Amino acid sequence: MAERLDAPWMHRPDMARLVGALGAGNARFVGGAVRDTLLGLPVKDIDMATVLKPQEVIARLDAAGIRNVPTGLAHGTITAVLPGGPVEITTLRHDVSTDGRRATIAFADDWRDDAARRDFTINALYADPASGEIFDWFGGREDLERRRVRFIGDARQRIREDHLRILRYFRFQARFGSQPADDEAENSCAELAPMLKGLSRERIGMETMNLLGLPDPAPTVRRMAEVGVLAVVLPEADPDALPALVETERVQGVPPDALRRLAALLPAQISIAEQVAARFRLSAAQKKRLAAAAARDGEPGDARVLAYRLGRDGSLDRLLLAGADVSPLHGWDIPAFPLKGGRIVARGVGAGPEVARILRRVEDRWVAEGFPDQSRVDALLDAELEGRMA
Structure with a gap:
């Protein structure tokens, strides 16, 4: 493993400008960006720790013309908004008190104190922006090499x-x-x-x-x-239900999906799915999708029909949870039903429940026939209206 940190993101012009604004020796990269670079993984979020107090960080960024947002001022965090992506800059801290849910912090000026309050050794790695020198007080680099997660x-x-x-x-x-x-x-x-x-x-x-x-x-x-x-x-979870879904996703080339994995862990009961969704404070759309997955019963049936009825995500959930083939959905856009109630009224059917019933019957035949084109929909409507007149 490299003794010094070096990565393309460190050499971005906007990053150099940020480092220059903060001043030599005043800030270091920390946490995930250092860890993931050492592991050769893509870096998504960049964090910096600094000996500067928040107001000083703001003043220096303002003076350099770098847009910044006080995203966590009470905890010493300022976000520098850069062309290459945001960078969170947090003043060194130590904990004054904790209760398991939140911490009262005080600003510090000792790098090791800041590192000591972090969770895992692999997250307490710091790197100097100029030299790439890595600072590791708790054996984080060795733990990375051994793939060991240690408090x-x-x-x-x-x-x-x-x-x-x-x-x-x-x-x-x-x-x-x-x-x-x-x-x-x-x-x-x-x-x-x-x-x-x-x-x-x-x-x-x-x-x-x-x-x-x-x-x-x-x-x-x-x-x-x-x-x-x-x-x-x-x-409510059954961990034995998860490996099969993960393997099915992998074999069929479907990206991981947390909500689908949650559905796999839960029994196929709508009431339980809704309870868990409420407990986890999931969004209304997530709750609806989790409940739809819980409504699974037996074979999911035709993939495209399922997608039309449930949407793409809902159909993928049902198919993958059943271990069924999702390839019919590759490159296929869910069609819109090309018939509106106004056309039925124009054909002499009085507005009301009967229009809805005709629409539903034509739609069901259209779906059963594999979503044919407009001319076939017209023929299906003709047949439905002729049958109604007979």
Whole structure:
């Protein structure tokens, strides 16, 4: 593993301008950008830590003409809006008090103190923007090499500071970890799992969905069940149902989908799906889709008919959960039914329920025939109206 950090994103002109505005030695890259660069992974979010206080950061960015937003001023975070993407700049901090849900912080001027308050060793890596020198006080680079997810210091203490770190641990284990897992980390999560009940449902739902959206969360979800964590956050879940879906997605080239994986974990009962959606504070659209997936019963039937009735996402859910072929949907656009009630009224049918019944019957035949063109729809309407006159 490289001793110094070097990546194209570090050499962007807008990044150089930002670093220059903050001043030599005042800021370092930290966290995911450093970790993922060392692993050769794409970098999505760039964070910096700085010895400068928030108001000083704002003043320097303003002086350099760099647009900035105080996205987390109370916690010392300013976002620099750059052409190449935003960069979050946070003043060094240490915790004054924590209660497992939130922390009271104070600004600090010691890099190691800032690193010590972070969760995992692999997230406490800092790099100098100019030299690429890496600062690692807790063995994060070695843990990256060994694919080991390990809490900084005492794992139980880290979890007591923020109970959500239990779920974060399993998400990071699914993404970066290998087996065997770190005993202290896993045992601490198992022991303190009941603390998760004190967190907001929304935070638990968000972290769970982040885990389920990873390429293959199935082994980690199974381990969460074995150590008693899954029963706290999702007692309805059956971890044995997830591997088959993950494999079906992989074989058929369908990207991972957290909501579909959640549906796989849950029993095929609409009421349970709706309860979980409410508990996780999912959106109305997500709740509707989860309920539709829970309504599955037997074989899903024709893929295109399913897509027309449920939409693309809903049909993919039903098909993949059943292990069925989704290739009929590749490159196929769901058609719009080319008949409106006004045309039926124009043919002499009085406006009202009868128009809706004719529309539905013609539509059902149109779907059954594989969505033929307008001329066939006209013929179907003619036949329906002739039958009505007979």
